[in-house]
Amino acid sequence: MEPWGVGMSLLAEAGAYVSWGPIQISVTNLVIVGLMVLVFLAALVVPFGREHDSRGPR
Amino acid sequence: MTGPSQPVEDRSWTVRLRSWIGRLVPPGQALPDRQPVYVASWIYVFGVLTLAGFVVVVATGCVLAIGGTTWWHVSALGHFVNSLHLWSTELFFAFMVIHLWGKFFMAAWRGKRALTWMTGAVAFVGSIGTAFTGYLSQSNFDSQWISTQAKDGLNAVGIGAWFNVLDPGQMLTWHIALLPLVVGVLAVWHVVLVRRHGVVPPIDAVAPVDAGPPVDAGPPDGSVVDPGDVVRAG
Numbered sequence: 001m002e003p004w005g006v007g008m009s010l011l012a013e014a015g016a017y018v019s020w021g022p023i024q025i026s027v028t029n030l031v032i033v034g035l036m037v038l039v040f041l042a043a044l045v046v047p048f049g050r051e052h053d054s055r056g057p058r
Numbered sequence: 059m060t061g062p063s064q065p066v067e068d069r070s071w072t073v074r075l076r077s078w079i080g081r082l083v084p085p086g087q088a089l090p091d092r093q094p095v096y097v098a099s100w101i102y103v104f105g106v107l108t109l110a111g112f113v114v115v116v117a118t119g120c121v122l123a124i125g126g127t128t129w130w131h132v133s134a135l136g137h138f139v140n141s142l143h144l145w146s147t148e149l150f151f152a153f154m155v156i157h158l159w160g161k162f163f164m165a166a167w168r169g170k171r172a173l174t175w176m177t178g179a180v181a182f183v184g185s186i187g188t189a190f191t192g193y194l195s196q197s198n199f200d201s202q203w204i205s206t207q208a209k210d211g212l213n214a215v216g217i218g219a220w221f222n223v224l225d226p227g228q229m230l231t232w233h234i235a236l237l238p239l240v241v242g243v244l245a246v247w248h249v250v251l252v253r254r255h256g257v258v259p260p261i262d263a264v265a266p267v268d269a270g271p272p273v274d275a276g277p278p279d280g281s282v283v284d285p286g287d288v289v290r291a292g
Contacts, residue, residue, distance in 0.1 A: 032152075040156045043100035 083253040090253075096263050101164075104157035105252070111150030112245060116238065118143040123234055127197045127226075147189060154182060166258040174251040181244035188241055191233035194223055201226075 016027040025033075068074075121139045122129065130140035158178070167175040190208075194201050205223040212218045222228055 036152055036156060039152075040101075040159050043104070043156065043160070046100055048098040048100055 082250055087253050087256070093257065094259065096260050097257055101160040102257065104153050104160060107153040108150060108157050109245065109249070111146050111153055112241075114146035115143065115150055116242075118146060119234065119238070127195055127230060131197070147192070151185070151189070154185065158182065161258070164258055165261060168258060169255065171251070171255050171258055174248060174255060177244050177248040177251060181241055181248060184237060184241045184244060188233060188237040191229045191237060194229040195226065195233050197226070205229075 017024055018027060018030055118139050122136070122143055125133065125136050125139075129136035131137075161175070161178070190204075193204050194208075205226075208223045209218060212221060212223060221232075
């Protein structure tokens with residue numbers, strides 16, 4: 001394969017991007033950020049389930 | 059300043075250092091087995107998850123250092139360890155960012171915790187630099203691409219002569235020695251400060267008075283936890 005052929009092949013595998021004005025982010029990174037936000041929100045609302053001990057600190 | 063009337067052991071730097079270390083955190087707070095009740099929330103887990111990720115990053119990085127930067131190209135074990143290093147880094151950053159979000163919306167710099175916040179923020183920035191030099195040390199086309207893209211920006215701000223991203227040797231030594239040392243020292247400092255001042259309470263709660271560390275100023279606002287309420291930490 002010619003060198004420019006390799007370059008075109010690599011470009012073809014560059015992946016999908018989302019553009020919004022000056023902001024550009026890959027779909028992969030956008031999904032990861034979305035998952036992190038979901039984990040953050042879940043951490044705020046999901047019960048911890050720790051057994052409660054109200055005898056006071058030792 | 060020490061005077062001639064002071065005992066010899068008080069003038070010893072080892073005694074003074076031992077005394078300083080002993081006063082770093084309140085008694086019983088270095089490895090506490092109980093925490094205030096509001097700590098029983100998943101949002102309080104992400105700090106220690108970040109620490110766990112950091113330990114795995116450093117451990118796998120040490121193994122990679124034994125084999126060298128090209129080991130993972132020619133060895134299945136090297137490839138596996140390299141993948142562990144990458145994914146533990148990904149988790150380290152994901153946990154750290156969620157920890158940052160939680161502490162930001164909690165205004166975690168309250169109650170004389172400004173230095174705790176600052177050491178965490180600087181450790182975050184240092185971690186970004188460590189990860190960046192790691193991407194430059196992959197010894198593949200990806201590292202070549204990133205370095206050639208980064209050089210113009212770094213040259214434009216005038217630091218290219220001292221921090222040359224096209225020098226893989228310099229980037230590797232920064233990645234495996236200088237920056238991990240900085241991040242490690244900041245992480246230890248950060249954890250000591252957390253143990254010294256206690257975990258920050260939620261905005262609508264006050265910390266137990268008898269838990270040891272200093273607490274937020276201000277009276278209870280009616281939505282407080284029972285000062286005696288604690289949960290086992292482990």
